[in-house]
Amino acid sequence: MVENPSISQVQALFFDVFGTLMDWRTSVARESRLILEPLGYQLDWLAFADAWRNEYQPGMEEVRSGKIPFSKLDVLHRRNLERFLPRFNVTGLPEAVMRDLNLAWHRLDAWPDVPGALIRLKTRYRIAPCSNGNISLGVDLARRNKFSWDAIFGSEIAGDFKPKPRVYLAACEALDLAPEQCMMVAAHSRDLKSAAECGLRTGHIARPHEFGPNTGETGPIVPVDIAGSDLADLATKLGV
């Protein structure tokens, strides 16, 4: 039983993906190594993943600010890849390799608590990612990790990137729900702050090792409706 009345009316849960559900860092490091090591590269693969991720917010900011039109995250990931590759002295990769490398982000593994928790949560709630990743990326992650989403929301249906309000509101509208009937679930307080400003309920989960040991949020640094130590704990706190 959920006793908090602000939570009891929630009918849908929207999930941040990178970091919240997926361990992008060790996955991108692994996938990059699988592709580049046979070509003779010996790199610090975790640093490689971190360098790629460091271009993430600046790349999206060009869209959010209106400097460039909306593009799928795959397109931004490719631009970002080309920006940081020279710093690792990786040059002249064939186009097919560049394309395959860019799809490392489609081959992420979930944190271990996620698949089981999503099965539990789906018994009571509509569940959907609300990610800055494009739809095809969401589909590939779901197939790989055996997620059974009700729908795939996020930047591509909104035409903008989080934390812009449109992304959260487009997800609510697609399900014919008011914002207060939806909860955004994320490991990042900034995401939850923006969702709350749009009227959504918010659920925080700790991912203390997202960017490496003891680098992630161990708890929310903004007010939230509910907080869990991981997604399984959040499911338990939601009574499922």
Place this chain on the structure above:
Amino acid sequence: MVENPSISQVQALFFDVFGTLMDWRTSVARESRLILEPLGYQLDWLAFADAWRNEYQPGMEEVRSGKIPFSKLDVLHRRNLERFLPRFNVTGLPEAVMRDLNLAWHRLDAWPDVPGALIRLKTRYRIAPCSNGNISLGVDLARRNKFSWDAIFGSEIAGDFKPKPRVYLAACEALDLAPEQCMMVAAHSRDLKSAAECGLRTGHIARPHEFGPNTGETGPIVPVDIAGSDLADLATKLGV
């Protein structure tokens, strides 16, 4: 094994929903009766469902022609309901009843062959509805009938209704696939003709009783890549 080379490159199957996957006629008749009979109405419930469906194409044509802006099918269903209700001498229903009645289209049952066939097809293909129904309707039908879609495409992500090309092409683009890597599956030759004109592969399935006994298409009346007696037969012919 699929020996037809035009089919062997297919990676995604898009499905028409009303009639192809769902028995809308007996479902809408049942749901309407469940709501209206306790209010004292004794109607020909199948005729009631048929009358509602008869408003379907004219309602969408107003959007396709540009006469009115795009609306979710739920909105058109409601307008259509208000148009034909007086012919059944049903008047003055409270707003809550009207709203519930309109959601009859969210409570359709699939033809019996569909759930099992979709499970088989998902093992090899990305599967998604490409329907004129809105996303929330697709979500509700999937939850009710235990479909596990990879994504939900169709009119709402395209901003127009089939058979306009944009609806088919938006689904291909969302999966980063070329049209020839996608197959539209439908029980309606008109839908398949339009999909083929956009470059998609096409699969027909027979639904001979869609509008009542011996009213539906028993086979395609346009050239298609593959045809099945039902979705299970189509899955078998696709080798899954």
